[in-house]
Amino acid sequence: MRANGYLGGYVEFDGQFVTIAHRGATRLLVGSGAKRVHVSEVTAVRIKRAGRLFNGYIRFTVPGSLGRSRPQKGYESATDENTVVYTRSHQ
Secondary structure (H helix, E strand, O other): OEEEOHHHOEEEEOOOEEEEEOOHHHHHHHOOOEEEEEHHHOOEEEEEOOOOOOOEEEEEEOOOOOOOOOOOOHHHHHOOOOEEEEOOOOO
16 A cells, blocks of 8 residues: 655555655655654554645654654654655645
């Protein structure tokens, strides 16, 4: 299963591993290509729905990543390697 995000980012799940990938412009912001994590290592998933004015995102919390107790602001989600941003049309 694959869900495409904004500017080339995507999340993919093959039944065992979650792949969080950034291509194109998002790769320039995040600084990494793809991250593959076993589903047992995912400790939390946060989803913010896209609205008419603002993009949404899906963020995975994994060991070694900084957990956030509050929803991310737009610029924070765009630069987080564990987050894929999507528009309303991707939703």
